[in-house]
Amino acid sequence: xxxxxxxxxxxxxxxxxxxxxxxxxxxxxxxxxxxxxxxxxxxxxxxxxxxxxxxxxxxxxxxxxxxxxxxxxxxxxxxxxxxxxxxxxxxxxxxxxxxxxxxxxxxxxxxxxxxxxxxxxxxxxxxxxxxxxxxxxxxxxxxxxxxxxxxxxxxxxxxxxxxxxxxxxxxxxxxxxxxxxxxxxxxxxxxxxxxxxxxxxxxxxxxxxxxxxxxxxxxxxxxxxxxxxxxxxxxxxxxxxxxxxxxxxxxxxxxxxxxxxxxxxxx
Amino acid sequence: xxxxxxxxxxxxxxxxxxxxxxxxxxxxxxxxxxxxxxxxxxxxxxxxxxxxxxxxxxxxxxxxxxxxxxxxxxxxxxxxxxxxxxxxxxxxxxxxxxxxxxxxxxxxxxxxxxxxxxxxxxxxxxxxxxxxxxxxxxxxxxxxxxxxxxxxxxxxxxxxxxxxxxxxxxxxxxxxxxxxxxxxxxxxxxxxxxxxxxxxxxxxxxxxxxxxxxxxxxxxxxxxxxxxxxxxxxxxxxxxxxxxxxxxxxxxxxxxxxxxxxxxxxxxxxx
Numbered sequence: 001x002x003x004x005x006x007x008x009x010x011x012x013x014x015x016x017x018x019x020x021x022x023x024x025x026x027x028x029x030x031x032x033x034x035x036x037x038x039x040x041x042x043x044x045x046x047x048x049x050x051x052x053x054x055x056x057x058x059x060x061x062x063x064x065x066x067x068x069x070x071x072x073x074x075x076x077x078x079x080x081x082x083x084x085x086x087x088x089x090x091x092x093x094x095x096x097x098x099x100x101x102x103x104x105x106x107x108x109x110x111x112x113x114x115x116x117x118x119x120x121x122x123x124x125x126x127x128x129x130x131x132x133x134x135x136x137x138x139x140x141x142x143x144x145x146x147x148x149x150x151x152x153x154x155x156x157x158x159x160x161x162x163x164x165x166x167x168x169x170x171x172x173x174x175x176x177x178x179x180x181x182x183x184x185x186x187x188x189x190x191x192x193x194x195x196x197x198x199x200x201x202x203x204x205x206x207x208x209x210x211x212x213x214x215x216x217x218x219x220x221x222x223x224x225x226x227x228x229x230x231x232x233x234x235x236x237x238x239x240x241x242x243x244x245x246x247x248x249x250x251x252x253x254x255x256x257x258x259x260x261x262x263x264x265x266x267x
Numbered sequence: 268x269x270x271x272x273x274x275x276x277x278x279x280x281x282x283x284x285x286x287x288x289x290x291x292x293x294x295x296x297x298x299x300x301x302x303x304x305x306x307x308x309x310x311x312x313x314x315x316x317x318x319x320x321x322x323x324x325x326x327x328x329x330x331x332x333x334x335x336x337x338x339x340x341x342x343x344x345x346x347x348x349x350x351x352x353x354x355x356x357x358x359x360x361x362x363x364x365x366x367x368x369x370x371x372x373x374x375x376x377x378x379x380x381x382x383x384x385x386x387x388x389x390x391x392x393x394x395x396x397x398x399x400x401x402x403x404x405x406x407x408x409x410x411x412x413x414x415x416x417x418x419x420x421x422x423x424x425x426x427x428x429x430x431x432x433x434x435x436x437x438x439x440x441x442x443x444x445x446x447x448x449x450x451x452x453x454x455x456x457x458x459x460x461x462x463x464x465x466x467x468x469x470x471x472x473x474x475x476x477x478x479x480x481x482x483x484x485x486x487x488x489x490x491x492x493x494x495x496x497x498x499x500x501x502x503x504x505x506x507x508x509x510x511x512x513x514x515x516x517x518x519x520x521x522x523x524x525x526x527x528x529x530x531x532x533x534x535x536x537x538x
Binding site for chain 2: 009012013016017019020021022023024026027030079080082083084085086087089090094098101102104105107108109110111112113115116117118119120123134135137138141145195198199201202206215216219220223227231232235238239242243246247250
């Protein structure tokens with residue numbers, strides 16, 4: 001009976017994983033397909049991979065996407081972390097107002113956020129890379145604050161105060177005492193922001209204006225004409241890179257987690 | 268220097284790029300091309316074509332959320348019961364697909380579900396009749412559930428795996444069977460996770476336009492598609508703003524009912 005239940009649970013999970021990974025298999029297979037048609041298999045090829053590196057447009061969009069992701073995540077991490085530290089020091093009322101406002105970009109529909117920013121931007125700046133960057137920073141900041149805030153709440157302030165009593169300056173104490181304690185929250189916030197930025201289509205679409213393309217908006221524009229096979233090759237490569245990075249990150253942080261557990265249990 | 272002043276850049280940013288845009292879209296919604304006040308753009312949501320799209324979006328979003336709960340809950344429960352050594356790895360498996368561009372993944376579904384697609388090819392091999400679901404609401408629903416399912420699994424999984432094992436053991440010691448343990452302990456304690464999952468699925472499902480664009484073959488109109496067309500094709504910005512404001516209010520009212528739980532836990536819930 002127990003074994004039957006186990007088999008059932010494993011089958012169910014396998015089906016869910018199949019559902020989640022099916023389109024990814026399709027895209028990976030297409031990247032090796034020696035035929036421009038999407039439905040027929042024309043044999044194995046690597047030519048889309050070599051064509052990729054001479055496709056200026058795609059490389060340009062890739063560069064924009066990466067700059068935008070890393071830039072907006074970095075700026076959002078700085079503003080958001082400082083913001084979280086400041087908000088936490090506020091009194092109850094101010095704290096509540098600040099946290100509700102922080103939630104607006106997360107709760108609001110992307111399409112509304114995107115359109116609202118577009119309508120605001122067109123009043124004083126031309127739409128382009130700058131406006132998209134501002135938009136991405138704006139929707140990234142809340143994710144940073146929400147990852148840092150729980151860490152701040154569980155922060156042991158007496159260590160900070162002890163450092164100050166022993167003569168450490170505010171900035172010194174922040175970098176040596178506070179930062180190490182909230183560091184994992186900041187890092188999680190950064191990666192969260194990066195993920196959101198790379199994954200965004202809707203807000204970019206409304207705030208980008210003509211001439212600027214991220215991979216998402218470029219793909220969207222190509223839907224009617226047909227996607228260039230180089231795009232499948234690129235996304236397979238990106239997927240492989242992310243897969244390796246996340247796997248390593250997991251193996252390493254998994255080890256860290258085990259030690260954390262041990263510390264927690266020994267308390 | 269007082270600590271709370273560290274948030275000054277953030278506050279300036281929020282006012283400049285979150286609040287002012289919202290004021291702008293509201294102003295735009297309540298004015299016409301001449302800048303005069305009008306209700307027309309707000310009332311436009313009740314015009315037949317818009318109302319139909321709105322109701323269709325509501326139905327799709329409700330259906331999608333419900334299916335996501337039904338699929339995600341057992342997934343989270345089973346994942347937990349296998350007690351994988353590392354919780355991180357499970358989350359890794361669920362998050363990984365989200366790193367492939369989502370438009371490409373939806374396009375892949377189009378290839379899977381289309382008339383001469385992969386699904387029908389496989390069905391044909393088994394001698395089954397091909398399905399004609401491409402460009403229908405069923406295809407749209409599959410795409411939506413696919414896209415939003417991880418956002419439902421992760422918070423539920425997090426809530427369930429945070430449940431104190433001692434509680435479950437205590438209940439068992441006191442004579443509770445598996446079902447009672449589930450009903451009295453696991454289910455109530457997983458509610459907050461489920462609620463943040465509902466928020467994270469319902470809002471984007473209600474307002475998306477890309478999935479309907481691709482999997483609906485241009486025939487299915489969600490309210491998001493109508494708004495997008497007002498902006499990008501008809502260039503009717505005031506009307507588009509009015510519809511957006513109506514949509515936003517509707518979603519916010521819905522959220523107010525669903526959400527009482529602490530939003531701060533949500534940020535970590537996704538990881």
